[in-house]
Amino acid sequence: MSELRFLGGKGGVGKTTLAAAIGLREARRGLRTLVVSTDPAHSLGDVLGTGLGEEPREVVPGLWAAEISGRGQARRRVEQIVADAADAVPREVLPAVRAHLERAVDSPGTVEAALLDRLTELVERVPADFDRLVVDSAPTGHMLRLLTLPELVTPWIEGLAGQRRRSRDTDRMFAGMLGRGEETPDPLLARLHARRDRMAALHRRLRTDAEVNLVVVPERVVWAETVRALDVLGGAGIAAGAAVVNRVVPAGETGLLGARRVAQTEVLDAVRARFGATVEVPLLPEGPTGPDALGTVIDILVDAGW
């Protein structure tokens, strides 16, 4: 069982339901488990039947849950930078600094980078505080972007650090010419290096300690998206674990459900052929919410050897 598990798949296929059920399963096994939703349209709290926030909260013994947001993280970062700047810039400039940073919170890329930072903080708490982390992701494209971001940002940060080093070298050269050549520490460069190292470590961990469980409902369009996701994961060196086939119509149904079952068979065969291991969850009369109702799904996971 991987320490870090991401539930991925097309919109509405059952990622949140499965993330909650897997989290409960791991907790019942005695593992300190954190389930975290990174989907801006959070529904993990609804599925677990409880309110959730940014900080992990123990919802049943051994299971913690949180709903994290890039925007919240970016806002906290702005407060921190404004507080740091208060000592460094003249007081009359501070409102302009704050206004600039607040606009930056909504700029493209900021929110996703902040979400990645927040997720990194939680990943770093495994295994010290939690034995397992289960991530309830946003639909496919968002999850793939989040998983491939550490690799993309590492050279970008390296580039920023390079620029910073060059500008420091120029400053030092002029300072030397003026006879003021002493070495001073550069907190900005130190912070860039620390960030680069954290992203590089996350990138490594995603390839060694993580797996993605793709959730599929047996429909052609869903399967086509899943196959593309598998290619991206393969290219990124991230393991695709067992697939979860959700809302499988039980054999022996007649009428409309029977016709659906026939239509599902072709995709079911393709999923079984492509994945070494699958877990199949039947179409239930009602979407399971709350630890008791999720028991049906947990029993299926246990039967499948999870």
Ligand SMILES: Nc1ncnc2c1ncn2[C@@H]1O[C@H](COP(=O)(O)OP(=O)(O)OP(=O)(O)O)[C@@H](O)[C@H]1O
């Ligand atoms: N096996 C099932 N049988 C019946 N209903 C189900 C089943 N699995 C999930 N559902 C219901 O389907 C709906 C979508 O499930 P869920 O929210 O888990 O999907 P999701 O992939 O997380 O969606 P999103 O992409 O919007 O985050 C929910 O109402 C859920 O209760």
Ligand SMILES: [Mg+2]
């Ligand atoms: Mg969801």
